[in-house]
Amino acid sequence: MPRSDTATEKLGQSLEGLHRALDQARARSGNDGLSASELAYLRAIEHLQHTIPVGHDGEDGPHISELADRLGVRRASASAMLKKLEAAKLTKRVACRYDARAQHILLTAPARAALSSQPETYAELTRKISDRLSTDELVQLTGILGRCLAEPSETDRHS
Numbered sequence: 001m002p003r004s005d006t007a008t009e010k011l012g013q014s015l016e017g018l019h020r021a022l023d024q025a026r027a028r029s030g031n032d033g034l035s036a037s038e039l040a041y042l043r044a045i046e047h048l049q050h051t052i053p054v055g056h057d058g059e060d061g062p063h064i065s066e067l068a069d070r071l072g073v074r075r076a077s078a079s080a081m082l083k084k085l086e087a088a089k090l091t092k093r094v095a096c097r098y099d100a101r102a103q104h105i106l107l108t109a110p111a112r113a114a115l116s117s118q119p120e121t122y123a124e125l126t127r128k129i130s131d132r133l134s135t136d137e138l139v140q141l142t143g144i145l146g147r148c149l150a151e152p153s154e155t156d157r158h159s
Contacts, residue, residue: 025125034114041081042090042111044070049107061104063096090114 022036034042048062048070062070068078082105085091090111096102107115130138 021125022122025122037081038085038088038090039114040071041067041078041085042107042115045091045105045107046112046115061094061106063102063104067105085111 044067045062048066064075064078064082067082068075071078082091082093086093090108092106092108093103094106096104129141133141
């Protein structure tokens with residue numbers, strides 16, 4: 001069934017409203033002026049540090065290629081953001097002891113502090129949304145958002 005231009009317009013307006021609400025939540029959280037992109041990188045590094053297999057150089061953090069893969073960006077983009085995060089003293093790179101060409105990314109204490117304050121960032125907005133939706137609607141919204149934000153599978157890319 002063809003989608004109407006009105007429905008697509010309304011979706012765009014809703015996304016803009018959600019974006020404003022998220023920006024306001026971040027501003028109220030006192031996130032030390034970090035952008036959404038900077039926070040996404042810090043969260044990805046934190047996640048990767050927790051998922052490094054035992055026996056891997058885990059105490060040294062993920063490689064830049066792992067970070068780029070996690071975020072779905074090019075290595076050059078990840079490297080540029082890491083330079084910015086390093087300048088802000090939020091990350092540091094250390095040489096890999098197994099590959100002289102590789103580096104590991106570590107979070108600094110200020111980055112860990114910024115991340116520890118983040119769970120509350122969206123708590124108010126989450127409560128606001130959940131107060132207005134039924135349990136079934138919340139389940140549907142979560143499923144729809146998950147489906148929309150998921151990476152396309154190989155079969156989706158080739159169809």
